[in-house]
Amino acid sequence: MKFENVLAEVDGFGRFQLWMILLMVIPRVTLPFHFLLNNFIAVIPSHHCDISSLDDGADFKNLSLEERLVVSIPVQEDGTPSSCQMFTEPQYHLLHSTSNITDLPTVLCQNGWVYDNTTFKSTLATEWDLVCDKRRVNKATATIFFMGVMLGAAVFGYLSDRFGRKRTLLLSYVTTTVFGFASAFSYNFTMFAVMRFFTGFGISGISIISIVLCIEWVDIKHRTAVGVLMSMDWSVSTAVLPVVAYFVNDWRYLTATATAPLFLAMICWWWLPESARWLISNGKLNHAHFYLTKCAKVNHREQFMADLKPEILSKVILVENENRKYSYLDLVKTPRMRRLALLTGIVWFGVACTYYGISLNVAGFGVNIYLTQFIYGAIEIPAKAFIFFTLNKIGRRLNQAGTLHLSGLCLFCNIFIPEEMGPYRSAVGALGKMFAEAAFTTVFLYTTELYPTVMRQNGLGYSSLMARLGVSASPLIMLLEEVWLPLPNAVFFFVAFVAGLSAFFLPETLNVRLPETIEDVEQTRRRSISTSDEKSPP
Numbered sequence: 001m002k003f004e005n006v007l008a009e010v011d012g013f014g015r016f017q018l019w020m021i022l023l024m025v026i027p028r029v030t031l032p033f034h035f036l037l038n039n040f041i042a043v044i045p046s047h048h049c050d051i052s053s054l055d056d057g058a059d060f061k062n063l064s065l066e067e068r069l070v071v072s073i074p075v076q077e078d079g080t081p082s083s084c085q086m087f088t089e090p091q092y093h094l095l096h097s098t099s100n101i102t103d104l105p106t107v108l109c110q111n112g113w114v115y116d117n118t119t120f121k122s123t124l125a126t127e128w129d130l131v132c133d134k135r136r137v138n139k140a141t142a143t144i145f146f147m148g149v150m151l152g153a154a155v156f157g158y159l160s161d162r163f164g165r166k167r168t169l170l171l172s173y174v175t176t177t178v179f180g181f182a183s184a185f186s187y188n189f190t191m192f193a194v195m196r197f198f199t200g201f202g203i204s205g206i207s208i209i210s211i212v213l214c215i216e217w218v219d220i221k222h223r224t225a226v227g228v229l230m231s232m233d234w235s236v237s238t239a240v241l242p243v244v245a246y247f248v249n250d251w252r253y254l255t256a257t258a259t260a261p262l263f264l265a266m267i268c269w270w271w272l273p274e275s276a277r278w279l280i281s282n283g284k285l286n287h288a289h290f291y292l293t294k295c296a297k298v299n300h301r302e303q304f305m306a307d308l309k310p311e312i313l314s315k316v317i318l319v320e321n322e323n324r325k326y327s328y329l330d331l332v333k334t335p336r337m338r339r340l341a342l343l344t345g346i347v348w349f350g351v352a353c354t355y356y357g358i359s360l361n362v363a364g365f366g367v368n369i370y371l372t373q374f375i376y377g378a379i380e381i382p383a384k385a386f387i388f389f390t391l392n393k394i395g396r397r398l399n400q401a402g403t404l405h406l407s408g409l410c411l412f413c414n415i416f417i418p419e420e421m422g423p424y425r426s427a428v429g430a431l432g433k434m435f436a437e438a439a440f441t442t443v444f445l446y447t448t449e450l451y452p453t454v455m456r457q458n459g460l461g462y463s464s465l466m467a468r469l470g471v472s473a474s475p476l477i478m479l480l481e482e483v484w485l486p487l488p489n490a491v492f493f494f495v496a497f498v499a500g501l502s503a504f505f506l507p508e509t510l511n512v513r514l515p516e517t518i519e520d521v522e523q524t525r526r527r528s529i530s531t532s533d534e535k536s537p538p
Contacts, residue, residue, distance in 0.1 A: 003280065006313075013221075017222075026265045028230070032238040036238065041255060070095060084132035149201070152205060160457035177259060182195040214230055225388070326455050328458055354439070392510065415486040454518065
């Protein structure tokens with residue numbers, strides 16, 4: 001008898017599982033809020049040099065605001081005032097003539113900047129003047145956050161396999177809450193950067209543990225549905241984020257708002273179960289029996305667990321040494337695990353780099369930032385419907401490779417669409433976002449099915465670490481537009497293509513049992529479960 005047989009007897013997709021998924025929605029709402037927060041808190045609004053120091057002159061005081069800008073600040077090619085330069089002294093002749101304007105002496109802004117706060121009341125840029133020569137520092141805030149996510153993925157992946165899913169999940173709740181609110185109350189940029197790093201560190205635990213805990217509690221035929229359903233909260237929250245940001249347009253309040261749902265999540269944590277798979281793999285048979293009995297009771301299957309003794313569970317998942325502690329080194333000790341780690345690492349890097357290459361560039365497609373963010377969230381919902389049907393029709397591998405290649409193709413096409421055709425660029429970008437989200441939905445489910453129970457969280461932690469490397473690289477890749485405007489899209493296309501190619505070399509997991517041990521992965525062939533086997537008596 002396998003664990004799937006036990007799960008089928010207690011109902012692998014009943015009220016117990018649905019209640020658990022519902023409880024997970026609350027903390028998972030914070031994921032897109034924080035992951036995409038930079039789109040709103042790091043916006044650089046229109047700005048120009050502060051010219052208030054020139055007010056001393058009588059002639060200057062008699063001018064209107066528009067006239068003061070004309071005589072004090074040079075004009076850019078698009079006709080707007082320069083963001084970073086001002087004339088060394090008022091050029092009153094420009095009120096009547098613009099000849100030889102490029103030859104007039106200018107200096108960098110001497111007394112700070114004046115910002116347009118009609119859209120955003122306050123952002124990081126306006127708070128600490130992260131503009132002009134500090135513009136790259138402002139862009140780096142996303143990279144700093146995702147570096148924290150990268151480190152957290154490795155740490156929480158290990159801790160979850162070592163100490164259990166549930167306890168580690170609570171630790172991630174607390175860490176994210178503390179540092180999330182500390183970010184909102186930061187009094188200088190250095191403090192903010194450090195707090196955002198540790199916010200990312202904590203929130204990575206929520207991302208990788210929640211999906212694994214739910215997948216480990218459902219039966220084979222519902223894994224696809226749960227994987228897609230678990231990702232739906234991301235899409236809905238992504239569409240809700242611009243609505244929240246529209247009304248909460250101060251970066252401190254918005255950061256606090258993004259963190260607030262975790263207070264409710266910590267209360268709901270008490271009703272979450274531990275993974276019975278993990279408990280059995282670690283020899284905690286009585287605890288596993290307790291949660292399985294609880295599952296059976298909620299799903300009205302009490303009789304089966306009444307006849308099943310805890311000792312019998314030791315034969316459900318065969319582990320050579322229950323006291324053995326697994327680590328990331330086990331990813332490279334055996335041939336097939338090494339190959340699996342290499343391929344999943346490349347795929348995750350490509351998926352994340354492409355997805356965030358689009359997601360973190362909502363201002364680069366020529367439409368209102370709130371509308372673009374909403375479209376990018378809403379377009380993910382049909383992507384989930386598309387992937388829900390195709391995952392069970394053509395399998396995980398072809399979906400993973402296909403969606404990556406299609407996403408890269410959309411980015412490649414945008415290279416040839418002129419900047420002035422903003423709506424068309426947005427449409428193609430949104431289509432690329434749809435395929436990128438389909439790839440992300442697939443990779444979470446696919447990776448969870450590829451790694452064995454004893455290494456599943458370590459495997460997902462490592463994969464997530466590789467993904468965050470990709471995410472951290474995204475803002476830096478976007479800086480390549482300073483070299484050549486289409487270069488970032490060309491790089492993202494190449495990354496997506498290589499990742500999609502790597503996915504072709506992964507084994508298919510459709511209708512296959514979750515591997516429990518490294519030995520299961522190392523087998524030359526893994527047998528698919530037949531209907532009769534799944535329903536066989538204990």
